[in-house]
Amino acid sequence: MNNQPQAELEWRDGTIPISRKFDDPYFSLDNGLAETRHVFIDGNDLPQRFDGDFQIGELGFGTGLNFLTVWKVWEEAGSLGTLTFTTFEAFPMAIMDMQNALTAFPEVAPWAAKMIDGLTKGDTRFGPVTLNIVVGDVRQTLPQSDLMADAWFLDGFSPAKNPEMWGADLMAEVGRHTAQNGTAATYTAAGHVRRALEDAGFVVTRTAGYGRKRHMTRAIKP
Numbered sequence: 001m002n003n004q005p006q007a008e009l010e011w012r013d014g015t016i017p018i019s020r021k022f023d024d025p026y027f028s029l030d031n032g033l034a035e036t037r038h039v040f041i042d043g044n045d046l047p048q049r050f051d052g053d054f055q056i057g058e059l060g061f062g063t064g065l066n067f068l069t070v071w072k073v074w075e076e077a078g079s080l081g082t083l084t085f086t087t088f089e090a091f092p093m094a095i096m097d098m099q100n101a102l103t104a105f106p107e108v109a110p111w112a113a114k115m116i117d118g119l120t121k122g123d124t125r126f127g128p129v130t131l132n133i134v135v136g137d138v139r140q141t142l143p144q145s146d147l148m149a150d151a152w153f154l155d156g157f158s159p160a161k162n163p164e165m166w167g168a169d170l171m172a173e174v175g176r177h178t179a180q181n182g183t184a185a186t187y188t189a190a191g192h193v194r195r196a197l198e199d200a201g202f203v204v205t206r207t208a209g210y211g212r213k214r215h216m217t218r219a220i221k222p
Contacts (some may be wrong), residue, residue, distance in 0.1 A: 002016040003120050009089040012019060015104045016064065017097060022099065026062045026093075026101065031211070033105050035187065036069045038210040043185025043218050046070065047077035054079075057149035057177060058087035059165060060156040061133055063101040064115055068108040071129055073113075082128045088138040093186050142173045150179050154186035154217075159193055168196040175200030178221045189215035 007190035008020040027035065041047075058066060067085050074083050075147040080164065091145075095116060115131070118124045124131035134141050136159060152174055155163030164170075171193070174184065187209065194204045194217055209214045209216040 005091055007093045007097070009093070014124040014126045015101065017101045017220060018094070019091075021091065027049060027065055027085055032065055033069065033107060035210040036066050037133050038152045039187045039216055040066055040155070040185055041069060041073055041215065042172065043207075044183045047073050047079065049150070049183075050077055050081075050083070051083070052081040054081065054151075055086065055147065055179070056151050056153065057083045057147050057174070058085065058140060058153040059170075059174075060154075061087040061089035061092065063098050064112070065102065065108070066153050066155060068105075068111045068115060069220075070101070071111050071126070072108055074129065082130070084132065086132040086134065086145070086149070088134045088136075088141055090135070090137055092133065092135055095099035105202075106166050109148065135162060139152055139167075139173075142170070145177060147177050148179045149177055150182050152178065152182070152184035154184055154188075159188055159190045160182060164194070166190070166193050167193075167200055167212065168199060172200045175202060175221065178202075180221065182221050184219040184221075186218075187213055187218050189213075193217065 012018055021191050023176045057068060067087065070085065099116050114126055118126065134145065156162050159166040184197065189206050194208055197219045198210050202221050204217060204219045206217055
């Protein structure tokens with residue numbers, strides 16, 4: 001990660017990182033952890049679907065909050081098998097910045113400490129849970145991946161500010177890298193994103209969003 005272009009940040013209230021490149025916060029200004037649970041955990045029907053080995057794909061690693069949340073849910077559910085979390089990130093955040101941002105979420109502090117230690121040491125295998133961070137332009141890296149995700153966390157910056165992350169070609173790749181009956185969830189309900197997911201083979205539903213977002217998107221690949 002150290003040899004890649006890193007995220008350039010501004011900080012709101014000293015704890016909320018804002019991307020200078022995309023002029024967008026890394027998590028909800030209302031409650032980032034609650035939004036992650038609503039959009040990505042509930043949106044993918046987790047932890048009910050944890051049964052044996054489970055693979056999650058993510059677009060946009062950011063602070064790592066989504067990974068920490070699902071890791072916590074996985075352990076608290078007493079899940080068996082393995083959890084592999086593969087995330088695609090073009091501009092990884094510096095580890096110290098990540099650590100600073102995550103202090104806003106004491107609920108995941110034990111998992112955050114393990115993740116930061118693993119990132120520092122270059123070993124992100126945590127027993128049955130593995131974190132794979134794929135650095136680079138996801139439009140190039142995802143087609144080369146052998147990932148077949150059971151669930152997707154589509155968490156790029158806003159489609160209006162980061163349209164490359166939500167294009168039809170990339171959503172088609174998401175579809176190609178989704179297992180049968182796999183799911184996807186995202187905070188955005190933008191029409192072009194929903195249509196792209198439908199074209200990629202998903203059955204798409206617009207549901208209630210979190211906080212100030214009226215709607216979000218859930219999808220399943222039958």
